[in-house]
Amino acid sequence: MVQGAVLVAGTTSDAGKSAVVAGVCRWLHRRGVSVAPFKAQNMSNNSVVTPDGGEIGRAQAMQAFASGIAPSVDLNPVLLKPGGDRTSQVVVRGRADGQVSALSYRHRTAALSDVVADSLARLRARHDVVVCEGAGSPAEINLRATDLANMGFARRNDLPVLVVGDIDRGGVLAHLFGTLAVLDPADQALVAGFVINKFRGDPRLLEPGLDRLRELTGRPTLGVLPFAEGLWLDAEDSLSAVADGVLGHPAPPRGGQWLRVAVVRFPRISNATDAEALACEPGVAVRYVTEPSRIADTDVVVLPGTKATVSDLAWLRASGMADAVRAHAGSGRPVLGICGGYQMLGHTVSDPDGAEAAPGTTVAGLGLLDLEIAFDPVKHLATPTATAWGETVTGYEIHHGRVVRSGDPGLIGDEGSDRGHVLGTHWHGLAENDGFRRLLLTRLAGEAGRTGFVVAQDTSFAAERSRQVDLLADLVEHHLDTSSLEHVIGHGAPPGLPVLTSGLAASPA
Template identity: 90%
Template sequence: MRGAVLIAGTTSDAGKSAVVAGICRWLARRGVSVAPFKAQNMSNNSVVTPDGGEIGRAQAAQAFACGIAPSVDLNPVLLKPGSDRTSQVVVRGRADGQVSALSYRHRTAALAEVVTASLADLRSRYDVVVCEGAGSPAEINLRATDLANMGLARRSELPVLVVGDIDRGGVLAHLFGTLAVLDPADQTAIAGFVINKFRGDPRLLDPGLEQLRGLTGRPTLGVLPFADGLWLDAEDSLSAVGDGVLGRPAPPRGEQWLRVSVVRFPRISNATDAEALACEPGVAVRYVTEPSRIADTDVVVLPGSKATVADLAWLRSSGMADAVLAHAAAGRPVLGICGGYQMLGRTIADPDGVEAAPGTRVDGLGLLDLEIAFDPNKHLGNPTGTAWGETVTGYEIHHGRVRRSGEPGLVGDEGSDRGHVLGTHWHGIAENDGFRRLLLTRLAAEAGRRGFAVAEDTSFAAERTRQADLLADLVEHHLDTSSLEHVIRHGAPADLPVLGSGLAASRP
């Protein structure tokens, strides 16, 4: 089996990443050599690959589903928003300047060559490449500079399946409208549709799907049910439910719960650091944005940030900083990771204007004896160390460097350990099962939760494998896999009808 397919979506968060991971896992379980690909991602949730570059977290999760190591080839362009109008550009794993929404257009022609070459290389090395679009192909105002949707499909001759999220409502109109606004040549690449997150009896949809096929000439390859247990490796902490709870907490093994509040900064990055904590029975992890949520929690986590100085200012203006300080003053634990770790120190300086105005110097929260200075050169790494007798691996993505620290290290000589206030630049440390159990035991003791007990049989890697297999099961049991395989092998049918559209015809 050889070929490729592009999974597009009617909207952001329609389920493209999950569908790609599910198809990848389904193919890998059948012995097919498969790789994921996202030409351009916009996310502050990223990882460091073994080849030393930075890519979107979703593509690393998809690589895991394929059974391959993540690499910069899987996500050649990554945009990391630092504000509502500017983003850092990461090209093949390395930071390459800042852009605005308008100035980025001037770079897309050169980046298109990078993207096309990366995809061609993957296709030469793998039997199948499953590509993920970005946002929606119906963003016709961006079509001329598109790197990841119909621009990629046309340049690389990819068939396209469009995913719609029925949980949002109006999915049939979304699918029809996405096709209708495209230029005729773009429409011919759309081979069919997939409906995601359906609750109930799918037979109720059948009349609508038949009408959609009659209107568009395209089949719906399947209806994926809403899967309550999917929440790992989500983009930008969107997987929190209800009052912000992450995942579905399992009952405690001991007599007490441990309540963990993760501050959701406006520019939160690598929010997935909290997911490994949420895998533990009896640990309820929630994202919080207002002070009252901290008043009744056991542990506060300050996660990473793409705009550390700005997010620290928000922490103060929102009243959250006072709540964190009161929490620490009461002797209850605070954990800072990367940008959150930097905020816990005494000062943050940005002499070269990496994230703030050149020459910026601000006071931190003062909970750690630490001075931070930003370096224009981003530090990337996959370090290994020892903490509390356990081997710990993680990854580093940061401009902030420790200029001075009067604190003992948390992992080896890295980070800070001040008893109830802890911090590190390393992401992913809680994914180490032995260290996580020691960390949670200590945090529970500092919080006075003597009745909390860790589960010795919890495996974060096993949970990630379970979720990848769950996605593959959804594909196997709810998609027309014969038709999917035909699309991958042979592309979109040559005789697909084109819908008339004044919108598409008016595009310059």
């Protein structure tokens, strides 16, 4: 049985690191190997609450699902949540721990390196294999001295590295060669090989390039993963899976009409994956929108979560979207708000202590719900279970804002607001509950006047998620050299690999 660890790095962000890690984890899990994913440092506003009460990147929760284990804070010990162009909230082992700028964060990485090492050690003690994911690209040598997640992490933990390149962007052979070439010799020694992702066409056309890449670098390409249309759930950046604004691949309606859903794409949108459960349903077309005309002909408007409620509410007004949302609701068509989007639907949003905005800020909301929101300095994290519309539902909460007054009936017991065609909740993941989602879509279609829309009774969101991670595992099994992959995991990078001369000074260990 294979034992060990590997780091999957990428030539760029969105090269496919998260998908490759998930696929390798699922492939190993299907073979009976105890495996866990790991990302030392993530930067994402898509997060979940774990059973142990902390907050981690959603991609790591998806990878945990692929591995057959419960997500925990050890899977992603450092999470950066951007709240502006230059600042991020730091989440350490699941708990918010201050704000940083790109420059000030460098002063924290030495201490955070110990946190990362401790989490990795715990995972390696509990599992046969840990499949680690890098962040961004290891070629960002300007950040090498304080690196937590790429070659600095690999060096500190003596991990072999596979570099993934996205051929769909073009120039992948240069990306792979260049990524290796800019690393110093000690870092290069850990790079065991390459993986090419999202290939379309006949692999034989690529073979001469791969042969030459091996001649130049001394490293093999362990496989070429073909482009797969059916992969879009739980993307690290869910918007990267959107083609022409449409989420997923909507199946034809069961009845005579489509239900058209517009999700407002805030500048600091968070947990955009809430819309994915709706997009899995036949006849439901979910589209991200950023300008008012895209709301005019839609049936349902969704205001999703945001990491910056006050500033995104200001954007909503400045862009004309606020007036479009109010007009939509004024015509009796449904609006659904989730977390930050729910908070915007009320009368006021205040931030007395500066949890997200300037201390003492109070702004007017859209006034579509009888609701007042105030922000607490301590973030609320929870994984609640309740009954809604006769269905048992689960979800998770991640928010600073709390309801200080509400005059509307609750959506889930006392939680949330239900004013007929305008609904809101702080719960994420609510639509992943199949029974509740069917009732919700029936309600939304009725409020929108879509009497010909028929809600499917056989859609399982959990089954669709399983299908997609199994598809990733199939790609790994059939298109990677899994024997070589196992050898790298168990034995590390081969000794004596060639060093490409770059003229760079040695990087710190």
